[in-house]
Amino acid sequence: MADTIAAVATGGGVSAIGVIRISGDDAIDVVSRVFRPKSGKDIGEYESGCLVYGELLGADGAPIDLCLCTISRAPHSYTGENTAELHCHGSPVVLAEGLRGLFQAGARQALAGEFTKRAFLNGKMDLSQAAAVIDLIDAETEIAARNALGQLKGAVGRKIEEIYTSLLDIRSHYFAVIDYPDEDIEPFAMAQYKEALEDAARKLRRLHDTYDCGRVLKDGVVTAIIGRPNVGKSSLLNALAGFDRAIVSPHAGTTRDTIEERVRLGSVVLRLVDTAGLRETGDEIERLGVERSKAAAETASLVLAVFDGSEPLSEHDRAVIEAAKGVRRCIALVNKSDLPRRIETAEIEKAIGTPVFVSAQTGQGIEALKEAVEDLYGMGMIQPDGEVLTNALQADAVLRALSALEQARRALDAGYTPDAVLADLEEAMGALGEITGRTVKDDTVSRIFERFCVGK
Structure with missing residues (x-):
């Protein structure tokens, strides 16, 4: 005999609707003690799948909300057991009090994943399907x-x-x-x-x-943004993130530590790491930042090597090119394409490949960067059929x-x-x-x- 469990199934903040789920052999009896249909009938008298309007009672037996309730009888339910759902107004106070009422009526707090675990144990889905539930919830693209x-x-x-x-x-x-x-x-x-x-x-x-593509779909791509100081790395991070995640300044060396942000670029999630500019420096704090930048580039799955298109290549740029040669995957970006171009890209093309011209200031070229990332990881070849x-x-x-x-x-x-x-x-x-x-x-x-x- 399965004990009866209950939990709030929706998010923890204020929302229009909040759902409380109940499952177990006594689920319908338990919910009938806290839900009073406006029709005067007992909720157990209704057919499975009906939405019934009524009052939700708190732990003290007094009404706490006007809500909808639906029941499903075993084995024709998500868990394979008798189940009920209370569709309440999305006040955290209402949901918490409704849950207290259910506990007093005989239910207990459900454990993490327990509804889906019961569905697996009762033969409603296999383990691969159960694992897919959380992947669907966590999907970012x-x-x-x-x-x-x-x-x-x-x-x-x-x-x-x-x-x-x-x-x-x-x-x-x-x-x-x-x-x-x-x-x-x-x-x-x-x-x-x-x-x-x-x-x-x-x-x-x-x-x-x-699985290689699958890991990209699920976990995203750890991506390091490298370049000499003031090429617009932080501006690029902000442009991709859609807000000012990193401090932008005309003074070289503003970014002294790595800054991380998850951004969606087409069908790929990039776990962006903005790094300190690569250059020789006598500043001890900045030097430590540069060392972290090099370490981030070595461990990243993808490196975005950024160059300033409004200036000729410098020795610091050539150091970035050398650093990019040893990484697994790299895309060269020539930033500031909204300004007159003074850079010659032959060295970049020879070492890394044809660069993508972008402007972090105007957003120009971001679509081309998206296509380059998707091509690099074969996203266009994926048939998202579950296989x-x-x-x-x-x-x-x-x-x-x-x-x-x-x-x-x-x-x-x-x-x-x-x-x-x-x-x-x-x-x-x-x-x-x-x-x-x-x-x-x-x-x-x-x-x-x-x-x-x-x-x-």
Whole structure:
């Protein structure tokens, strides 16, 4: 018997509407003690899915709000249990008092992610779908939201289940022959399944190859902005952020420490790090800032190397070019394109590539920068149908399954006995089962749901 849980499912601030969720065997009885329909009927007399208008009672039994209530009966609900929702006015005081009333009526405070965890445990969704719920909530771009929605609809689970089933068929055939030798069952020959093993490995490899793009979708790109002093790095950060995040001054050396900000650029979220200008300096504080700038460039996934288009290249600019040569990905930006151009870009093009001309002052060229970033990370190639892996635990499980299948193929080629090959196959099945929840361990489940907020 599932105890009854309750939580506020909407944000903590003032809003037009606030929702309290209730789930458990006694959810409908509990909500009937705090919700009084204007019709005079009991909420339990209504059909599932009806929106009923009435009064919400606080812990003292006095009305605290006029709201709507809807119930769903097991198993036809999100959690698979009896559930209810109270759609209240979005006052934090009203929601807190309504929750107190529910606790007094027999519910308890839901834990983080407990509603979705119950949905998983009750078979309403597999573990890959449960993980997609929080990804959809956290999505910062449209393409990330669409991919999470595809996973919530079961895209990853279906692909994994297809591979799992093909491996299960091989295992089942082997044990059928062993356990029922007198039955008319086709003899087991591991070699006949070599193509099936290779096909499963190919599918897993293609799925794992999506993870690099998936990490960009989910986590964004750590991006360092480097350049000599006064080329407009802080102005660029402010232009991309849409507000004055960094102090801008005509005096060189204003930025002495790294400044971070998340900004959305098209379908990519950049985790921007504005750095101190790269130059030789006798100022100890500025020197430490320069060292942090170099460290930020070395660890960043992307570097935006900024140059002043209104001035010729200087030795400090050439030091920036040298620093950019050793990074993983770099886009050169020639700033101040709204001013007369005096820069020659041949050295930049040779070392980094064709620069993007921008003006942090007017916003000119920001669209071209967006296209350059999206092209660099292959965003135009992504089909956000849910088959792009964004979850590190899932990617690790796919990689372990792939490794086990490759070991099985090597064992098969070496002429090992079927039971030795099947040991690797079962290891692959175990890893795949972690993604959908077939073979998942309790600690893995806990890691997934600890990312959720209360009420989800």
